[in-house]
Every structure is written in C-alpha cells, then in structure tokens.
Amino acid sequence: xxxxxxxxxxxxxxxxxxxxxxxxxxxxxxxxxxxxxxxxxxxxxxxxxxxxxxxxxxxxxxxxxxxxxxxxxxxxxxxxxxxxxxxxxxxxxxxxxxxxxxxxxxxxxxxxxxxxxxxxxxxxxxxxxxxxxxxxxxxxxxxxxxxxxxxxxxxxxxxxxxxxxxxxxxxxxxxxxxxxxxxxxxxxxxxxxxxxxxxxxxxxxxxxxxxxxxxxxxxxxxxxxxxxxxxxxxxxxxxxxxxxxxxxxxxxxxxxxxxxxxxxxxxxxxxxxxxxxxxxxxxxxxxxxxxxxxxxxxxxxxxxxxxxxxxxxxxxxxxxxxxxxxxxxxxxxxxxxxxxxxxxxxxxxxxxxxxxxxxxxxxxxxxxxxxxxxxxxxxxxxxxxxxxxxxxxxxxxxxxxxxxxxxxxxxxxxxxxxxxxxxxxxxxxxxxxxxxxxxxxxxxxxxxxxxxxxxxxxxxxxxxxxxxxxxxxxxxxxxxxxxxxxxxxxxxxxxxxxxxxxxxxxxxxxxxxxxxxxxxxxxxxxxxxxxxxxxxxxxxxxxxxxxxxxxxxxxxxxxxxxxxxxxxxxxxxxxxxxxxxxxxxxxxxxxxxxxxxxxxxxxxxxxxxxxxxxxxxxxxxxxxxxxxxxxxxxxxxxxxxxxxxxxxxxxxxxxxxxxxxxxxxxxxxxxxxxxxxxxxxxxxxxxxxxxxxxxxxxxxxxxxxxxxxx
Numbered sequence: 001x002x003x004x005x006x007x008x009x010x011x012x013x014x015x016x017x018x019x020x021x022x023x024x025x026x027x028x029x030x031x032x033x034x035x036x037x038x039x040x041x042x043x044x045x046x047x048x049x050x051x052x053x054x055x056x057x058x059x060x061x062x063x064x065x066x067x068x069x070x071x072x073x074x075x076x077x078x079x080x081x082x083x084x085x086x087x088x089x090x091x092x093x094x095x096x097x098x099x100x101x102x103x104x105x106x107x108x109x110x111x112x113x114x115x116x117x118x119x120x121x122x123x124x125x126x127x128x129x130x131x132x133x134x135x136x137x138x139x140x141x142x143x144x145x146x147x148x149x150x151x152x153x154x155x156x157x158x159x160x161x162x163x164x165x166x167x168x169x170x171x172x173x174x175x176x177x178x179x180x181x182x183x184x185x186x187x188x189x190x191x192x193x194x195x196x197x198x199x200x201x202x203x204x205x206x207x208x209x210x211x212x213x214x215x216x217x218x219x220x221x222x223x224x225x226x227x228x229x230x231x232x233x234x235x236x237x238x239x240x241x242x243x244x245x246x247x248x249x250x251x252x253x254x255x256x257x258x259x260x261x262x263x264x265x266x267x268x269x270x271x272x273x274x275x276x277x278x279x280x281x282x283x284x285x286x287x288x289x290x291x292x293x294x295x296x297x298x299x300x301x302x303x304x305x306x307x308x309x310x311x312x313x314x315x316x317x318x319x320x321x322x323x324x325x326x327x328x329x330x331x332x333x334x335x336x337x338x339x340x341x342x343x344x345x346x347x348x349x350x351x352x353x354x355x356x357x358x359x360x361x362x363x364x365x366x367x368x369x370x371x372x373x374x375x376x377x378x379x380x381x382x383x384x385x386x387x388x389x390x391x392x393x394x395x396x397x398x399x400x401x402x403x404x405x406x407x408x409x410x411x412x413x414x415x416x417x418x419x420x421x422x423x424x425x426x427x428x429x430x431x432x433x434x435x436x437x438x439x440x441x442x443x444x445x446x447x448x449x450x451x452x453x454x455x456x457x458x459x460x461x462x463x464x465x466x467x468x469x470x471x472x473x474x475x476x477x478x479x480x481x482x483x484x485x486x487x488x489x490x491x492x493x494x495x496x497x498x499x500x501x502x503x504x505x506x507x508x509x510x511x512x513x514x515x516x517x518x519x520x521x522x523x524x525x526x527x528x529x530x531x532x533x534x535x536x537x538x539x540x541x542x543x544x545x546x547x548x549x550x551x552x553x554x555x556x557x558x559x560x561x562x563x564x565x566x567x568x569x570x571x572x573x574x575x576x577x578x579x580x581x582x583x584x585x586x587x588x589x590x591x592x593x594x595x596x597x598x599x600x601x602x603x604x605x606x607x608x609x610x611x612x613x614x615x616x617x618x619x620x621x622x623x624x625x626x627x628x629x630x631x632x633x634x635x636x637x638x639x640x641x642x643x644x645x646x647x648x649x650x651x652x653x654x655x656x657x658x659x660x661x662x663x664x665x666x667x668x669x670x671x672x673x674x675x676x677x678x679x680x681x682x683x684x685x686x687x688x689x690x691x692x693x694x695x696x697x698x699x700x701x702x703x704x705x706x707x708x709x710x
Contacts, residue, residue: 039599042557048451049492049530051344094175095152100145103138106245106277108237112228113139119226120147120176120207125199127190127221130228131214132398133272135238137180139228140209144176147207155179171206181212188216195224215397235267235276242280253287262297266414308418311336311388312427334358335383337423337434339408340416341441341456342449347391347406349449351380356440360433388415417459424463435460435472442489443482454489458496465503468493469510477514477523491526498532507532508539515543521552529558534565541574548578551585559593564604569615571597572606576618579625591626591634598641607645610658624666627676643687646700650693660703667708677708 112128119126120143130136145152153175171177181187190210198208218225240258247254257263263283267276286296312333331354338354384401392398393405400406410416423430441453461468476490498507511527514520525547527533533540540562544555563571571593578590597606609615626638642663649656667676684701688694 038557039560039596042561045447045451046561048448049455049495093154095141095154097151100141100152104142104145106238106242107138107142108234108241109142110135110139110228110230110234112226113143116140116143116209116226116228117146120144120209123199123224124205125195125208125210125224126226127195127210127212127224128226128228129212129214129216129218131396132182133274134228134230134234135273136211136228137178138273140178140211144178144207144209148174148176151175153177157181157184171201171208173205175206177206177208179208179210181210181216187212190216190221192220192222192224195221213397215395235273236264238273238276239267239280242277243284246280246284247287250287253293256293257283257287257296260293260297262300266297266300304412304414304418305422307388307412308415308422309426311386311419312422329378329382329386330358330361331355331378332383332386334361335380336387336419339387339389340410340419341438342408342452343410343416344407345449345452347380347401347408350408351383353437353441354383357433357437360437361430363433388412420456420459421463424460431467435468439472439476439486442476442485450485450489451492454492455496457489458493461493461497462500462503465497465506478519483522487523488526490523491530494527495530495532498535504535508536511543512539515546518550518552521547521550525553525555525558528555529561531565533558533562534567537562537565537567537570541570545574545578545586548586548589549583554589554592556589556592556596559589560596563597564600568604568609572609572615572618572622576621576625579622584631587625587629588631588634590622591629591637594622594626595637595641598644601648605648607648607652607655607659610655610662616662620662620665623662624668627666627679639683642683643691646684646687646697647691647693649700650691650696656696656699657703660700660707663700664704664707680704 112130116126116128116139128136128140141152141154151172151174153172155177157180181190187210190212214228243254243257244251267279283296286299291299334357335351335354338350338357342350342353380401388411389408390398390411391401391403391406392409393403393407423434435457438453438457442450445453457468457472461473473490473493476486476493479486494507494511497503507527511524511532514524514527524543528540528544540558544558548555559571559575575590575593578586581587581590594606600606606619609619623638623641626634626641629635629638645659649659663680666680667674681701681704684697684704688697688701691697
C-alpha cells in the first residue's frame, strides 16, 4: 500500500518511515481477511449447533432451534380432527354455517386474516400463499365468510377450477369461495391474466380465495398474493384458545396446564396446527378425568418413551408368515438410530451411515443370538416401516423418498431423545458400538454431521455422566491425532450436557480443572466459547484468563462468542483488566479481542458503549493500552480497530461526534499523550483518503482538534 496522492508526502510523527507504515498497513489488511474468514466460520458453526440444541432460550441472545411447520392441513382445516368435516358434495358445495360458527369459536386470527379480508373486499380474488400446517385453509374459510357473510362454498380442486375458466363460470352468486391448489399443477401455472379474469367475475359478488403452498412461484402475480405467515407464539395461542373453550367450566385446571413448562416444551414438536388441536383434546380429556397437572405433563414424555420402546422392540409385521419377521431386524434398528442422530440429513447419508452402525452392532457378542444380516432381504422401504420419520426438502416442505433433496426428519419433537434413552438403559450391549460409531462421525463427517454426533454424545451424558466422561469426553478432549475435530466435539457435547440442570455444576467443575491442565486447555477454551460461556460468563472468563496466561494460543474466539451471546459488559471489563496486566499474553489477547469485537455492527458494536458511562470507562482503558503499547503488533491492532470505528461513523448518523468525543479523551497528560495526539491526526488524514466516506474522518479530525485546543 502506498501513500495516496494529495497527502503532501506526509510522514508518521512517531519516526516511522513511509515504507514501514506501508508494510504495517499491508499486515493489517492481511489480518482483516483472515479474521473475517475465522468469524464467518465461527458464525456458521454456531448456527449448526443451535439447530440441534433442544434447550430453552438462553438469556443474552443464543436461541433455541426454530422448528418449522412440516405436516399440514391440505385435506381439511387445522381443527378437522375435532369437529365433523363439513358436509360438501364431491365436486363442491356449501359449508354448513354451524361448522363455521364452531370453527370461529376456536379461531386465532393470524396477521394475514385482516389483510386477506381487505384484499377480497377491494379486489374480489386473492391467492393465499403459506406453508402447510399453518392454518391456511381455516384462515381462507373465515376470511371469505367475513367478506361475504351469505355463505361459503368449497370448490373441488380439479373440477371446480376447470369450470372457473369457462365462459359460464363456476361461481355461485352472493357466495364466498375457497379452492386448494396443493399438489396441483395449475397452482404453479397461475397467471396474472387468469386472476384478472377471475377478478372481473368475482368482484363484490362472489369473492374467491385460492390457497397454495409457499413454494408456488409468485413471478408476475404482484398485487394478487397475500402471504400467510404466523408468529412464533401462534401455536401456544391456538392451544390456549382450544383449552379455554374445551375447559370453559374448569378455568383453574386450564390455567395450571398453560403455565406448566413441560407443556411448552412439548408444544415445540407440534409442527402443524392440527397437532396442536389434537394435543388440546388429549389434555382436556385428562383434566376431565381428574388427573393432576404434573401427572398430565409428565405423561407427555412417558408416551414418547412407550413409543420409543415399541420402535426398538420386537413387533409383528403385516402379513405374518416367517417367524423371524416377528423380530425387528438389526438393519431397521440401526436405520432408526441413524435417523435420530442425523435428523435433517439426506436420506442417502442416513442409510449409508446406518449400515456402518449395523455392522458395528452385529459384532456384539452377548448371550442372546445375533440376528443374521443378509444383504438383499430388506430395503430402505422395509426400514422405514420401523421408523417414525418423515421426508422434507431443505426448506422443510414434505416430499417423497425419491425427491433429489430428500432429507429425513424424526416426525415428533422429543422422540429422538426418547429412543436414545430407551436404547441406553434397556439395551446396554449397544452402548459401545454406538459410541464407536459416533466417534467415527466426528472424525470423518462434515461439519453438520460432526455437530450432530457430538451433541448426541452430550445427550447420552445426561443419562450416564460418569460413563460418557470416561469413555468419550476425556479421550476426545486430550486427543492429538484428530485434535481439531475431537476437541471441538467434546466442547459441543458438554454444551449439550450443560442444559441439564443436574449436570451444570459438574460441567463447570470439569472445565475449571481442564483449564489448568496443559493437555485439556484447548478443549476447555472451545467449550467456554459455546452456550456454556453464555450461561456462566464470569466463570468462563476466569477460565479463559488462566488459559490465556499460559501463552498456548489466543482465546479470542471464545471471548467473541461470550460477547456475542450478550455478556458484553463483563467481557469489556475483563479485557480492560487484562490490558493492565503485567503478563504479556494477557495484554496480547486483550488487544486482539478489541480488534475482533470492533468488527461487530448494530447493537453488538463496541461503539454502542460510547453512550454508556460504565462500559465507556473500560473501553477507554483498553483502547489506551492498545495504542500506547510498546509492542508494535499491539499498536497495529489498536489502530485498525480505530479505523473501523471511523469507517462506521460514515455510515451511522451521529456516531462521528461520539467517536470524536472518545478520541479527545484518549490522550492523557504525561508521557505518550502528545505523541498519541499527533499520531491520531496523522491517521485521520490518512483514512480521509482511504475510506469510502472520508468526510467522517475529516469531521472527527476537526472536532478533536477543536476539543484539544480548548
């Protein structure tokens, strides 16, 4: 990098030549590229970990997995299993008013409801586009009824649409109409021309809602589409409404159920509104039977465990015949376990890994006989008969087993954990082969596979902490052959285990010991950079300080994760203390972390501290130590952080004044103060020519010069 034209051959006031400055700035640019790559990779891994975690939201920003809607209501409404289906003829017919009244009593209107009604009143025809299972059909029925109170007609999805495009039309005057386009070719071929024709036929006289999947293309349909999306709390609101209606004479029992945390956890697995309605019926029945609230909530998990035991145990197959067929084959069991561990992975990968697991399980020698494994006696379809799974594409939409993007997903939230619990406690001979297989996934698998395998080991630790610690976690944490993979796998396993309240203190004690032992420090550092650090920031920062003092490697990655999780004040205060330390490695990590954290934007940006008095003092301490450090690399990190602040000041209104005020306070009287002022002005003039918006640097320079002259 060379000095830009128009800078008048300026020289650095700290007696560094232009050549030295150019070399330093080039090194800064290279650092920025490598840091960006590391941050992107860390963000990617964090997203993968969050997808697999089942625990509740951690205060500070790390979110639990967001479960999408997969199974749906294509053939009826979300309350279809509660009320008798509307009596319509095979082609089309009027929906009974009583049915709509009952439906309305349980209805929780999404945001799209009012928008759809308004669209129908103004235009007469609308395409309601949304994911299956989100109550699209119910919303369409009740919105049409509101727009045309004289009656609602459901059109046959094939014959009814064919009549619509004919000259005589198929709409009944003074009636509202609904037609579903799921899995219909015509839904993908909707055109603005057709909708305009239908609008002319329906306007004010017979409104029409066309319900389609959210995967239907919308090109050229602007002005006709109403997007149906539901809020995150919609499932709970629907459950609340159902229970309020079903238990209208027992409000106390209703409120107790709704306040129970176990119920909220189970609700996350209800991927469609139909399943939410089914849960409400089940709960209401138990309350009316006189069962206690805790007993009802506990029964949710018990039912899953019974289901898991049936999946893993022997049961007769359809057709009878061969006596051996009364036993579930080893192939099928291995496939079920692979589906649980690799939930959300492609069917080809799951089936391939299930064969490896089956081979390991087949090698088990126990008093019971080991089933034979003839290669061509069973197919994947046979295995699917013994596994409660569904197929989705990468967007969560249900597809067939031969779909090119087919992914396997366990059909019910919590069932996978129940399967593993039953396996661990009731089939102890499978423990060793299972752990061996999980280890092979960690060593061979891609990132998402490694995360899934590691988190499964963490789940197993909640069943038997001592066994998993001895057989897997210790060996992973101290591994040298595949250190980068196994050490992080141990960290991710501990992250899963710490969500168990009974293990939280054990995990903290373990990491405290590991942070003091040379062979385990890297694993402890990685673990502190997970949800563990977010949950226990003070403990984690203390452990990271011990690791940083050893000089083995920077702990910046872990500090960045704790900061991002929400513990920003604690992180900044600890870094300021490190920058004042007599230990070189602590000072080194402090300035490196200042540089890393300065890359955050938005609410997480360190410049947000410029408005807060307490954290601002710590930021001043940290920045002064970086810019006045006798170590050249430390100064380089500090100036690069300041450059990012100045660059951001050109993007955020009002930030230039805050940065200028902060810069004006950095130089202190005495040694180094005057030199720091001169160097600031030098860099501000340099950045004015380098940054996309150099006016911010010029403005900051003007403000600080005015402040220093006072």
